Amino acid sequence: MAKVCIICSQEVESGHAVADDAVIRSIRWAKQSLGIAKNNTLVVCGKDLEVHKKKRQGYERNLAVYMAIAGIVLVILVFLPIFTTGFSVSATLVGLLFAALLVFMPVLTSHTPALAAASAPQPKPAEAKKAAAKKQKKR
Numbered sequence: 001m002a003k004v005c006i007i008c009s010q011e012v013e014s015g016h017a018v019a020d021d022a023v024i025r026s027i028r029w030a031k032q033s034l035g036i037a038k039n040n041t042l043v044v045c046g047k048d049l050e051v052h053k054k055k056r057q058g059y060e061r062n063l064a065v066y067m068a069i070a071g072i073v074l075v076i077l078v079f080l081p082i083f084t085t086g087f088s089v090s091a092t093l094v095g096l097l098f099a100a101l102l103v104f105m106p107v108l109t110s111h112t113p114a115l116a117a118a119s120a121p122q123p124k125p126a127e128a129k130k131a132a133a134k135k136q137k138k139r
Contacts, residue, residue: 004040006113007048007055015043017116024113044115055112062106070099 002011006018018024024042031037044052077095081088 001039001041003043005045005048006042007044007051010045012043012045015045016049018042018044019114019116021113023107023111042113052112052115055110056114059106059110059112062110063103066102066106070102073102074099 003013003015004010005012005015028037028039074095077098078092081091
């Protein structure tokens with residue numbers, strides 16, 4: 001399998017591995033079902049690492065904003081009718097559907113997967129020993 005950078009779409013020799021999250025797994029499943037999967041290993045090359053970090057931060061910010069808006073919509077469409085006219089099944093269903101759509105929007109428009117934990121900086125051996133010693137003391 002070739003390693004392909006998700007930012008520049010070029011084959012690279014090495015790079016930081018991308019986490020295989022639910023969005024990537026579902027895209028792979030759909031491509032395999034259609035028989036068009038290339039089964040490349042997704043990475044971020046060294047020159048595009050800063051671009052990836054900026055895109056990831058933007059995605060996380062968008063996700064937080066859309067979740068806040070979805071919460072407001074949920075309160076307006078579900079809880080407000082309860083206090084004014086009584087429980088409404090249709091308002092609850094519409095509110096839940098609209099809130100789910102709002103949360104799903106950043107995934108559809110700007111999903112940028114995180115880097116895999118294996119490529120994250122590892123703690124220094126001395127720090128790892130201290131953390132292990134703390135765990136032993138807690139037990």
